[in-house]
Amino acid sequence: MNSSPLQFALREMKLSFSNPRALGVLLVVVVVLGLTGPFGTYAQLPLAARLGYWAVIALATYGIGLFFAMLALGFARPIITSRPLLVLVLAAIASMPVTLAVALINILILGEDVPDPAAFGSLLLSCFVITLGVSVLTVLSDTAPRGDREAGFEPQASTGPEPPAILKRLALPQRGALRYMSMQDHYVEVVTDKGHALILMRLSDAIAETAPVAGLQIHRSHWVALDAVRTVVRLDGKILLEMADGVRLPVSRSYQTAAREAGLLV
Numbered sequence: 001m002n003s004s005p006l007q008f009a010l011r012e013m014k015l016s017f018s019n020p021r022a023l024g025v026l027l028v029v030v031v032v033l034g035l036t037g038p039f040g041t042y043a044q045l046p047l048a049a050r051l052g053y054w055a056v057i058a059l060a061t062y063g064i065g066l067f068f069a070m071l072a073l074g075f076a077r078p079i080i081t082s083r084p085l086l087v088l089v090l091a092a093i094a095s096m097p098v099t100l101a102v103a104l105i106n107i108l109i110l111g112e113d114v115p116d117p118a119a120f121g122s123l124l125l126s127c128f129v130i131t132l133g134v135s136v137l138t139v140l141s142d143t144a145p146r147g148d149r150e151a152g153f154e155p156q157a158s159t160g161p162e163p164p165a166i167l168k169r170l171a172l173p174q175r176g177a178l179r180y181m182s183m184q185d186h187y188v189e190v191v192t193d194k195g196h197a198l199i200l201m202r203l204s205d206a207i208a209e210t211a212p213v214a215g216l217q218i219h220r221s222h223w224v225a226l227d228a229v230r231t232v233v234r235l236d237g238k239i240l241l242e243m244a245d246g247v248r249l250p251v252s253r254s255y256q257t258a259a260r261e262a263g264l265l266v
Helices: 005-017 020-036 047-076 083-110 117-142 165-169 203-207 253-261
Strands: 178-184 187-192 195-200 215-219 222-225 229-235 238-243 248-250
Touching: 005 020, 005 047, 005 195, 020 047, 047 083, 047 117, 083 117, 165 178, 165 187, 165 195, 178 203, 187 203, 203 215, 203 222, 215 248, 215 253, 222 248, 238 253
Parallel strands: none
Antiparallel strands: 178 187, 178 222, 187 195, 215 222, 229 238, 238 248
C-alpha cells in the first residue's frame, strides 16, 4: 500500500504529540507566555485567563502548523532537493492556516474584530517568521544525507569505529545503537536505543548504510542488528525475533536459512 502525504502528516503528528519532550517544551512556552503576557495580553487578561489563552494558541498553532508542514513535506520532499527552498515552501504553506487559527482564536477569546487586510498581513508576517524557524528544525531533523557538517554540526573526534551512515539521517537525539529497521509503506522506520524515525527510502538502500553493524535481513520488510535480538519466539508455527525493546519481528521462510547461519536460529 502506498503511503500518502496525508498519512505521513498524521503519523508524524501522532509521534510528535506522544513525545514527552515536545509536550514539555509546549508547557514551558505556555507558562512563559502566560507570565510575560506579550502582544498586550498582560493588560487584557488576568493570569489564569492568560495561561488558558496561550495554551490554546500554543496547542492550536503547533498542531496546525505541524500538520500542514508535514503535509507539504510529504508532497515536496521527493521533488525539491534544495533545503533552503524546502524550508521556505514549508513555512509559506504552514503560515497561512496558522495565521487563520490565531485570528479566529483572537476573535473568539479576546473579542477582537475581524482583522483588516493590513492587520492580517502583519499577523501573517509574524506567523511566517515563527513557522520559518519550525520549518528549519523540521528539515534538519528529517533526513541528513549530506552529513552533519552541512546541517551546521561539526564532527567530533572519535576513537571508536565509524558509526553507520544510516544514523546520519536521524536527528541527533535519536542517534544511538542501531536495533532494527522496518518498512512502513515507502518509508523505513529506523529504530535505535534512543528513539526512532521514518525516512523516505528503500529498505535495501537503508541496509546498505548499516555497516559496520552486524545485522541481517529477516523479512522483506525487516532488518535486525544481531546484538539487539533478545530471544527467539515460536508462535503458531511462526518464528519471531523478540528485540531488546520487546518488539517481535517475523522471520519469513525465505530468510530462515540465513538467520540459522547467523546463529539466530537452531
